[in-house]
Amino acid sequence: MNDHLLCISCLAPSVCRKLDGISGCKVLVSSEEKLLFDNFINIICSFDPDILIGWDIQGGSLGFLAERASHLGIGLLNKISRTPSETKTASRNFEIPEKRVADEMLPENLVDDSVLLEEAIIEDEWGRTHASGVHVGGRIVLNVWRLMRGEIKLNMYTAESVAEAVLRQKIPSIQSKAEFEIMNQLDMINRTSELARVFGIDFFSVLSRGSQYRVESMFLRLAHTQNFLAISPGPQQVATQPAMECLPLVMEPESGFYADPVVVLDFQSLYPSMIIAYNLCYSTCLGKVAPSKADVLGVSIYSPDPHALHDLKDQILLTPNGVMYVPSKARKGVLPRLLEEILSTRIMVKKAMKKLVPSQQIFNARQLALKLIANVTYGYTAAGYSGRMPCAELADSIVQCGRRTLENAISLVNTHDKWKAKVIYGDTDSMFVLLKGRTVKESFQIGHEIASAVTAMNPNPVTLKMEKVYHPCFLLTKKRYVGYSYESPDQIEPTFDAKGIETVKVYLQRQWKRILSGRVSLQDFVFAKEVRLGTYSSRASSLPPAAIVAIKAMRADPRAEPCYAERVPYVVIHGEPGARLVDLVVEPLDLLAIDSPYRLNDQYYINKQIIPALQRVFGLVGADLYQWFSEMPRPVREAYAKHKSHAPNPYRTRIDFYYLSKHSVIGRTAKLERDIQHLAAICRHCGGGDWIVESGVKCTSLACSVFYERRKVQKDLQGLSSVATEAGFYPKCMVEWF
Numbered sequence: 001m002n003d004h005l006l007c008i009s010c011l012a013p014s015v016c017r018k019l020d021g022i023s024g025c026k027v028l029v030s031s032e033e034k035l036l037f038d039n040f041i042n043i044i045c046s047f048d049p050d051i052l053i054g055w056d057i058q059g060g061s062l063g064f065l066a067e068r069a070s071h072l073g074i075g076l077l078n079k080i081s082r083t084p085s086e087t088k089t090a091s092r093n094f095e096i097p098e099k100r101v102a103d104e105m106l107p108e109n110l111v112d113d114s115v116l117l118e119e120a121i122i123e124d125e126w127g128r129t130h131a132s133g134v135h136v137g138g139r140i141v142l143n144v145w146r147l148m149r150g151e152i153k154l155n156m157y158t159a160e161s162v163a164e165a166v167l168r169q170k171i172p173s174i175q176s177k178a179e180f181e182i183m184n185q186l187d188m189i190n191r192t193s194e195l196a197r198v199f200g201i202d203f204f205s206v207l208s209r210g211s212q213y214r215v216e217s218m219f220l221r222l223a224h225t226q227n228f229l230a231i232s233p234g235p236q237q238v239a240t241q242p243a244m245e246c247l248p249l250v251m252e253p254e255s256g257f258y259a260d261p262v263v264v265l266d267f268q269s270l271y272p273s274m275i276i277a278y279n280l281c282y283s284t285c286l287g288k289v290a291p292s293k294a295d296v297l298g299v300s301i302y303s304p305d306p307h308a309l310h311d312l313k314d315q316i317l318l319t320p321n322g323v324m325y326v327p328s329k330a331r332k333g334v335l336p337r338l339l340e341e342i343l344s345t346r347i348m349v350k351k352a353m354k355k356l357v358p359s360q361q362i363f364n365a366r367q368l369a370l371k372l373i374a375n376v377t378y379g380y381t382a383a384g385y386s387g388r389m390p391c392a393e394l395a396d397s398i399v400q401c402g403r404r405t406l407e408n409a410i411s412l413v414n415t416h417d418k419w420k421a422k423v424i425y426g427d428t429d430s431m432f433v434l435l436k437g438r439t440v441k442e443s444f445q446i447g448h449e450i451a452s453a454v455t456a457m458n459p460n461p462v463t464l465k466m467e468k469v470y471h472p473c474f475l476l477t478k479k480r481y482v483g484y485s486y487e488s489p490d491q492i493e494p495t496f497d498a499k500g501i502e503t504v505k506v507y508l509q510r511q512w513k514r515i516l517s518g519r520v521s522l523q524d525f526v527f528a529k530e531v532r533l534g535t536y537s538s539r540a541s542s543l544p545p546a547a548i549v550a551i552k553a554m555r556a557d558p559r560a561e562p563c564y565a566e567r568v569p570y571v572v573i574h575g576e577p578g579a580r581l582v583d584l585v586v587e588p589l590d591l592l593a594i595d596s597p598y599r600l601n602d603q604y605y606i607n608k609q610i611i612p613a614l615q616r617v618f619g620l621v622g623a624d625l626y627q628w629f630s631e632m633p634r635p636v637r638e639a640y641a642k643h644k645s646h647a648p649n650p651y652r653t654r655i656d657f658y659y660l661s662k663h664s665v666i667g668r669t670a671k672l673e674r675d676i677q678h679l680a681a682i683c684r685h686c687g688g689g690d691w692i693v694e695s696g697v698k699c700t701s702l703a704c705s706v707f708y709e710r711r712k713v714q715k716d717l718q719g720l721s722s723v724a725t726e727a728g729f730y731p732k733c734m735v736e737w738f
Contacts, residue, residue, distance in 0.1 A: 082138025161703030194365035211376035233299040253425035261443035270429035281333025286324040298391030346370040528567040545585040
């Protein structure tokens with residue numbers, strides 16, 4: 001299938017035919033905009049695709065075309081649909097209450113009364129904030145940007161950054177083919193199809209619906225085979241059900257530095273194991289031992305049959321939270337049966353993966369789907385706010401059984417005479433065991449003994465697994481630790497492993513000097529935070545910096561409005577003394593401009609970001625990083641725009657500040673010119689260059705390290721060029737020439 005390029009041109013048809021030379025692309029030239037839309041509609045209808053994809057469907061893809069077509073009186077979405085019903089698009093022009101407040105705090109040159117945000121009716125608010133926001137009858141519309149947010153973890157989710165992470169190649173922002181390549185590389189279509197088959201739901205629901213929908217699809221199908229019907233509680237019943245009372249065990253760690261080995265052990269699928277081991281289910285629950293006055297069970301009124309209780313009095317299982325359940329030999333629960341089938345099927349699928357290599361990708365998608373559904377089954381019973389069938393007693397039983405299992409394991413480890421171990425941290429389904437005076441190999445041996453002993457004292461299928469050994473490590477607070485990990489006793493080189501903390505693996509003072517002297521890449525200092533316009537308080541002081549930057553961009557271009565939860569990049573610059581943070585944030589492109597008056601606020605990044613993150617770790621061993629930084633000699637930032645005047649200047653602290661050496665200036669200028677040419681060669685492979693070659697494109701990809709380096713070299717070259725011009729070394733030239 002050939003790609004199609006649609007364009008509008010006033011040239012004669014004979015001249016436009018020359019455009020057919022574009023490789024692998026069929027060019028359709030229209031004399032007016034309406035004819036262009038006709039060509040687009042004909043292409044969609046002729047190929048009749050099941051799925052339409054775009055990077056930003058609402059802002060720069062199908063949604064933009066639909067908005068433009070509506071101004072021309074064309075119902076684009078209705079014409080490309082497979083159904084005669086009217087299609088809908090969620091408007092981007094919704095009222096933002098923060099906009100009015102932000103106008104007061106923006107500089108006067110940014111306030112333009114002609115730019116107004118029109119109030120519009122949002123036909124699909126959920127689609128606008130969570131999916132594509134565009135509906136085409138009979139076709140699936142996928143917003144690739146939102147899909148990528150759930151697939152990979154990045155700082156910014158631009159098409160360029162995702163392509164570099166997934167495809168391992170740099171692309172310009174004009175390449176539409178990258179969306180297809182990214183989807184294929186991640187196997188999104190095939191994997192989603194397999195998930196739909198496993199869950200028993202439609203394709204789009206896999207991407208748009210939550211975990212409750214998936215669990216319920218499988219749960220209800222199995223319940224019907226056992227002659228059970230699920231209740232359908234109303235919102236009032238869900239709101240008035242008893243509150244959940246039990247919490248998982250999360251110990252407060254003994255914060256500090258541990259030079260001895262620390263063994264990490266995890267329970268394998270703890271909550272699914274609890275459901276299977278103790279037959280916990282809606283269909284096996286008999287209520288509390290001490291029932292309330294209303295005999296409430298979950299969202300319903302329930303009183304157990306006294307005769308049934310008498311017959312089962314010697315078999316009833318009593319969970320730690322005081323709820324009764326019948327054993328599996330009396331009645332097998334639907335949830336335990338479902339999880340047993342899921343886990344056994346997953347084992348079969350993983351075995352098939354090893355034998356059938358050509359189908360490995362499909363089998364991997366299936367086993368992943370089974371793993372996900374098993375891990376979220378507990379959440380279905382505990383969804384007390386938006387749940388479809390929540391049951392507080394059942395959810396508390398699962399949590400409390402898991403908590404009691406972990407407590408018993410901790411007690412066994414702490415009291416065992418042979419191991420002489422101590423649990424220093426426990427979290428839901430894992431525990432950290434300190435083994436003083438042991439080697440890494442001895443720690444692995446003891447860890448496996450602990451795992452076997454704990455597994456033996458619990459009913460099937462509860463299993464404790466030996467995960468890894470930290471040696472050494474830091475424990476900071478709950479869910480925050482870092483150390484060198486060993487995953488096998490034969491591993492020679494450890495792996496740096498960190499969770500919940502900011503890590504910097506470089507020498508501090510050397511990096512601080514580089515930051516203060518400006519010898520760093522701006523890319524490392526770009527923040528990217530999610531913006532949810534329309535959800536913030538009306539007070540200007542409460543607006544986050546990213547929202548301020550987004551609103552500034554919208555003043556210049558209303559279509560620059562970020563999507564809901566889109567990450568907006570910004571940097572912090574120097575400002576007036578005592579200025580607020582929201583007054584010091586700008587777009588990275590504003591700081592990167594050749595004639596930018598801004599300067600990176602190095603003090604903010606060091607004192608507010610780098611040092612606090614490291615102080616939480618080094619403070620455990622008594623180090624004071626703030627004192628280290630205050631005692632460090634300050635480097636002098638190099639300035640290129642030196643003048644001939646030798647008048648006394650308090651900032652000229654070194655003799656070389658008075659040099660105007662012809663050899664030095666021209667030599668460094670020549671080096672910068674060579675650097676620019678080298679960077680230009682790199683850019684030509686990607687998008688044709690940046691002002692460097694004729695017909696080049698203007699690249700502003702914040703995901704590309706070459707872009708930051710090119711702008712830095714251009715600034716340095718401009719500074720040296722001004723010095724050389726003032727000294728009369730050569731005629732004045734523009735840095736844009738390079």
